[in-house]
Amino acid sequence: MNASPAELRSWLSSRLLTLCASETTSGAEDAGLPDLRALLAELGATLVEQPVAPGRTNVLAIWGRPQVLFSTHLDTVPPYLSPRLEGETLWGRGTCDAKGQIVAQLGALKTLLAEGRDGFAWLGVVGEETDSAGAAAALGLADRLQDLKALINGEPTELKLATGQRGVQHVCLHCQGRAAHSGSPELGRNATWPLLDWLQRLREQARPVDPQLGPELWNLGLLQAGEALNSVPAKAEAHLMARVVPGSTLLDEIRRLAPPEGSVDLRLDEPADLYPAVPGFDRAPMPFGSDAPALRALVPDRTVVLAGPGSITVAHTLDEHLTLSDLEAGVDLNRRLALHFLGD
CATH class of the missing domain: 3.40.630.10 (Zn peptidases)
Structure with a gap:
């Protein structure tokens, strides 16, 4: 009963x-x-x-x-x-x-x-x-x-x-620079600035909307640069978690927008x-x-x-x-x- x-x-x-x-x-x-x-x-x-x-x-x-x-x-x-x-x-x-x-x-x-x-x-x-x-x-x-x-x-x-459900991509963006003393930054090459410019270019790109799954989007989850306050960062990286729709071109766009000192590492790629x-x-x-x-x-x-x-x-x-x-x-x-x- x-x-x-x-x-x-x-x-x-x-x-x-x-x-x-x-x-x-x-x-x-x-x-x-x-x-x-x-x-x-x-x-x-x-x-x-x-x-x-x-x-x-x-x-x-x-x-x-x-x-x-x-x-x-x-x-x-x-x-x-x-x-x-x-x-x-x-x-x-x-x-x-x-x-x-x-x-x-x-x-x-x-x-x-x-x-x-x-x-x-x-x-x-x-x-x-x-x-x-x-x-x-x-x-x-x-x-x-x-x-x-x-x-x-x-x-x-x-x-x-x-x-x-949308697909999932974990994408790591890397930039290389050259370390120097913070008192003489002109002797180095700060890896942070090209990374920030790269992210800004990516932010300006419109993302598609799938009729069944909704909008494609990405989140900047981790941003890391440098090793000490008084040093010019020789490397910087950003970790993105993207929710991608079928036919996504996000990874291609990230690579296309990369600066000369940039590289891309795809760490997770699950389809929609x-x-x-x-x-x-x-x-x-x-x-x-x-x-x-x-x-x-x-x-x-x-x-x-x-x-x-x-x-x-x-x-x-x-x-x-x-x-x-x-x-x-x-x-x-x-x-x-x-x-x-x-x-x-």
Whole structure:
């Protein structure tokens, strides 16, 4: 028998508070493993634990022969913020990114199982916020998931289905100069100035807008130059994190705009990914990345949905939170998506 709305709300809030009480920043995800095991055992799951690294374990829960796989990540970003319930809002690290996704997905599964359905799996992976080591390792679980029709990956999308996600490029711009004493700068060549001019030229270039994924953009995350206050810098570098759209020319433009003393080092290049529309569900571009591009390889035809309650605008902030009404709406969203892919 399904729980009443009041009973379900109480269950959702208490389980989310319990999960958020453990500090599971990337690299220390196993701190939350005992509570997660207890929650999945409560739902009658068959558990498969996949060690990824010391203190880091992927968790796969299975009900029947899975056709629909729910997934999200177990790690959170620092700093740890202890959870609290104030009125209708749950505050704390992980409330929406992504322990709120865990509870919304397991709440949907709780409802579906009470309706007598099975054929589900749930996957929690480590490291999404840093190295995505869990997603890479999870591909080794494919033999247990051979009948999958779809993957529903949970991230805070404000209950809309992501149209996809932009590609990611980490580009390092280097400039070389010649060191000298700061009292005689004319004897050196400051590497900082051509780098700053290079960045300004790049800032003046219009970036494209993709109709499904939104605008291409880049962020200057790190700017480093020099070794001492009283020396002319002999080298300088800028690290850019770019969110690129299909057909991007950003890397070519960076190289074209480089000064004679400049060089370019591409350190990460992940392509953009598009996700299918699902009839009856709203869609929107999302400004963030996820493990969905890697995990969709678990589904024979690569069908994937990226969706969940909460907003990315509060994820990773000191004000991370999720309302109970959004959490309940996330349960409903995940339930309806599962039924769609089951053909009901």
